[in-house]
Structure formats: C-alpha cells, structure tokens
Amino acid sequence: MKPTSTEHQFDQIFLNHSPTRDSLIPILQDVQDAMDYLSPEALEAVARYLDLSENDVYGVATFYTQFRFHPPGKHRLKVCLGTACHVRGSGLILEGVSRRLGIVPGETTEDGNLSLERVACFGSCALAPVVVLDDKVYGRMTTRKTQKIIEETE
C-alpha cells in the first residue's frame, strides 16, 4: 500500500531522530510543530517508530503542558499568569477575554478562529501584564487593548 501524505510527513520527521527513547519528546515537539497538534494517528506512529507502547507515549505526552491533543484555532492567544502579570491584573484580562469569546482557557472558538491559553510565565515580567498572539508578545496590556488585537484577527 502506498503511504498516505501524513505518513510520509511522519517519516520525514523520524529521519532526523534516532529510534531511541530519548528522542521521544523532541519527536513529539517536531510532530506538533508540523501538524499543530498530536493526533491519535501521530501518537501511534511515534510509538511504532520508537518501539514503545502507545500507552507509554500518551503518558509522556500528557505529562507536559506543551502538547495539545485537539487542533488549535487559526490564531492562538496566550495570556500570561506569571507573578508579575498576576499582581498587575492579568487574571482580569483572561476573564474578560474568556467572557467575550465564550470559551475557557484550553478551548477554541466555534468558528475555529482563535484558541485561548493560559501560560505560567513568558519571562517578560517587566512589561506585565503580557499577552502573546501568534508568537508576538504584547506588553502592558489591558482587557480593552487585548480585545482590540483579537478584533484584528477576526
């Protein structure tokens, strides 16, 4: 049987890693970079390549907060809840955005446009409160300013 394009993509990723256990997390990271999330098929393929049980691979993947098991939205908004951001009111921003979008952190809007995440710290504490939209860091934010940058994605 001819490999499907997804299988081909997995194979391309595996080429860069030796089939040893210590490759597991780097492989999962590369798969997520390529596919945006870890599908059941992906976890199965990784398990097969490393000769581990799917159970084992799933156990490791779910331990780390970086890994997602559902496709994320087109845009990703992360609200920092680090200490500096917290004392400067990032909790209110998260709540305001969450209310406006009708989703809680970890979810994606119904139209698939935006997913909302909470992050422990970006290390940009001096600019607190911080939100990150699609890898661009915005400092000294308020609920209003955050809503404005969300509107620009819509």
Place this chain on the structure above:
Amino acid sequence: MSFKQIQEQANVEWEAFTRSQPLRVLVGSATCGRAAGALEVMEAFEEELGKRSLTSRTGVYEVGCLGMCYAEVLVELTGADGRRILYEGVSPKSVPSLVDSHLVEGHPLLDKAIAVMEGDSLEGVSHFSQLPNVEHQVRVVMRNCGVIDPTRVSHYIARGGYSGMHRALSMTPEEVVAEMTASGLRGRGGAGFPTGVKWGFARKSPGDTKYVICNADEGDPGAFMDRSVLEGDPHAVLEGLLIAGYAIGASQGYVYCRAEYPLAIERVEEAIEQMREKGFLGEGVMGSSFSFDIKIKKGAGAFVCGEETSLMQSIEGKRGMPRSRPPFPAVSGLFGKPTNINNVETLASVSAIMEKGAQWYQGFGTEKSKGTKTFALAGKINRTGLIEVPMGIPLKTIIEDIGGGVPDGKKFKAVQTGGPSGGCVPARFMDLPVDYEHLAQVGSIMGSGGMIVMDEESCMVDVARYFLTFTENESCGKCVPCRMGTQHLLKTLTHISEGCATPDQIETMRKVGDSMKKGSLCGLGQTAPNPVLTTLRYFEDEYRAHIEDKKCPAGVCRALITFHIDPQLCTGCMACAPACPVDAISGEKKKTHHIDQNLCIRCGSCRQACKFDAVVVN
C-alpha cells in the same frame, strides 16, 4: 588556528564594531525589547538611514538586554564625534528626529536621552555608570548583555571570552575544581550548594562516560535572568558548560532550555555552531586532548523539570518526575551515569571566574555568599528590569535606589523572593542584607532571583493563593505530601479569600505546611508551603480580617469587595459603562454613574477604564 590568533582576529572585528564606522545604531532586542517594538524600531532606522543615504556609513546592530526593561525600546547611537548616547522609550515615530538630530547634525536629542555611555558629558544627562539604578550594580553574569552583538562569537572573545577555557586547559581538572571551590561560588538555581564541591563529587565518581547539563528550564514565574543572559550573551554560559565538562571529565553536555524561550534557543543553537567552527567543540578542544560536544534539549512545559532528577528523566524521554536521593546525580544521573547540573547564571559566573581568577570573584559579596546575584525586579515598582548586585546589598538599596520605589505614591508592603518556593519579606526588613543566609533567616529563599514588589493594594492571601494555584497545578503527583498538601492549602486559601473559612484553619495550614516541608520528595513540595507560611508569619492579621471580619483590607479578594462610583469624582464621561461586560453601569452623559450591585461581577473593568479614579473599592 591557535587561540592567540583567534583572539587577534576577534579584536580586529571588535574594533570594527566599535570604531571603524562613523555612525552606529544599537537596538536592544531581547524578548522584552521585542515586546516593546524593538524590531519595528530597527526597521525604521534602516528605512530612515536609507532615505538619507547613510546606510553605508552606519552600522545597525541588535544587542541583548541592558536590564532596563522599564525604558524599552533602548537605542544607543554613536554620532560622528564618537560620543555614545543611550535613548529610552524609542518608537518608530521618534526615529526620524533621532536620525536627523543626532546622526546627521550631531546634536543628541536631550529629552529622550537617558545616559551617556561613552564620551564627553552632556548637560542634564548622567553617565551610564552614575545612573541611580546602575551605580550600585556590579555586572559579572551580565557583563556583555546589551554591549555585544550576541550573534557574533568574535565580540565575546574580544571581551575576554574563552580565555577562561584556555586557562582551564593549562591546568589539571582537579586544579579547576579547586579554583571553583576557592571562588566561593554557590549554585544560582536556588539551593545555593557550593559549585566547586558539587564538581568535586562528579569528578571523583568512577566512570568513563559522564555528563554535564546546563539547567535553563527557568520556570519560576517572575524570573527572567536566564533568558536574558542566554539571549544577550550565550557564549558566557556555553563556555561555563565547557569548563564544567573539562573539570568533571565529561565529553557530552546538554542545554535543557524551556520551549517558551524560542529566541534563547535560537541564540544557543547559533553559538554552538560558532564554537564548532572555532574548534572549541568536538575532538580536541583548542588543540588539547579534551573532547566535548553540546546538545540542546527543549523542555515541554513542566515546572517540576527544573528539579534536577526530573530534568534528567525528561531528557531521557520519560515523564519528568523526581526520584529520591541518594544516589545523587554525581553518582548516578543521566542514563545512570555520573552527572553534574548547573544553572545558567552559575555557568555564566564560572566562565568569568576562570578568566579572572577565584581571588577576584571573592572580592564581591559577603563571607558566606560570594560574588554577585542577578534579580528580576517586577511587580509594583517604578524601574522594572534585570539587575545584578553584590551579595549582601541591603534590600532597601534594591527597592528604592535601583528600583526607584513603588509607583503612584503607594506604600511598599512586601517583596516576594524566590518565586513559588520563596516567601514574602515585609517592609520592616528593609535593611536586610540580601544573601542566602539572611533571606533564610526571615523564612524566604534566594531562589533563582525573582523579586516581585507588592504595595498596599496587594492582598497577601491572594498572593499565597496565586502561588498555591501554581504549585498545585505543577505538582507531578508522585508523592503524597506534595500532591495532597498543595490541594489542601489551595482549598483552604480559596475558602479564606471567599470569606467562608474558620479561624482554626490557620493552624491546620501551618501543620500541613510543616508536613510538606518534611515529607515531600523534591524541592517543589518541600518549598511549596513557603508562600503560605511566610505570609502567615508576617501578615496573620490580614488572614484574620478575611476570616473574622469577612473583609479584604487590600481590596482584592472579589467575594469580599464591592465597587462604587464616587459622585465627587465621576464626571459622567461615559467611559465605564461600555467597558462593563454585564451592563451593570447606568447613567447619563455628564451625570454621575451608578453600579447595580446585583449585576456587578466585580471584574474591575470599569476601574481600569475610569480616567478619574472615580471607581472605588469598598
């Protein structure tokens, strides 16, 4: 090429960077600078220079972070007269006038200038080293941050880089270990264990294969010194790792960096490549018989992986859970081999110590805490940013002189040190010398060096609850004291913040905290109760106000406060009503507005929106 030739070549490149072009633009573009718009500012400079046909005469460079995050975007301009001026708060809009005035006409723009970096003084502008926030600082770890272009190894070498490694290679590994022990350097990751002693253990462990790991999994919310050093001067850290490898007899090093720091990872990747090109990595480092290589491992978002045994599990591709010690990593660590783990800041100090000698390093700090320490100042403070000070400096100097005090005339209440593992040091300890021993005496820890400043509007119960939310979430769940203890403390703190706790619960929290300290498997659980225990120690009255009077004195805990509009201050500007997510605010234009308490969810949006401070908290 011999190391001497490499140095000579680097000096030529450094000269070119500092002197040869008549005009120069340096833009601070570490992550914090970028968040403030550094890349846009850089583009604006390139465009404006192009328009004025100055491109060929001007060098435009990215540099790391000077630590003055409050003043980002920072730009340093060198005009034709060779005088270097640092400007603060630069935006793309201010670029044309900066180019015209400073670079073309040779007149520095006084209103944006913050300091003279080099050259004749300028009226009303201090020299950089005399700035109130800089004069108390001593830069060892951050020696090159914001000064060199971190993407060029030649800059690092010209400023003395890799001469420490060169010197180490002329010594025996045992001598290098002894030098490190003599320097008095203690681990900067939190625990403060003497680095030389730690190396000695790994050195003495039998085995052909050994590993050294750089712990760059900076997970403490509120700490960002490791990111800054990796972004602004990656070679300082990598040279330290190389020296550690030589000292303990390892041939493989790892940099374990959290994935949330993409720019730091990029810089380290580049730097490793450059080390290979220069012959500082691979077979026969610098022509010696020592061989060494470095791999990068990206963390995947687990706070507990900052703990060394968890970190090694993670590199091995397992769930990052700690294990009991002994055996210590120096005996059985990564893949069961002797392993030495040091934090980023420790390694950046190592390279400086090997360059300048243990004697020099001993000159800084106190009797038991030698050297310098970086702190990330954030929270309710005027000059947020990264600082590096000699150990033992009074807390007051950090908060008032360097940090510029608390903004908006509010009262300084406490400073939280050591992140989720640390505690709150109240205002009355302002004269406390900041070192390992004194912080421990007041119940807190040095930790990795986060310092979050709190004012009268910060509620201590809320702060404790915040940290327990974090540790409860990050507890890996392997050992019972940590798993159950964090859950219990968080639940109780939530009850207190909602005004439905009983007075006896305070004692229970103390007991639970004590058991966690004694019984948890790793540092996370052993230190997780600290935020609760220290706030209970110094701010018990605040806890009692929540429990007995059902009041939050700082006006933070939402179940216990109400928002009102002060008729004296309200101008009827109509800013608050549209900001309210639940339409609880009514009122006509130019008339006092009113909040319906039945509808209000106490989100604080109106307070953020009001320009007249008319929204008050009861």
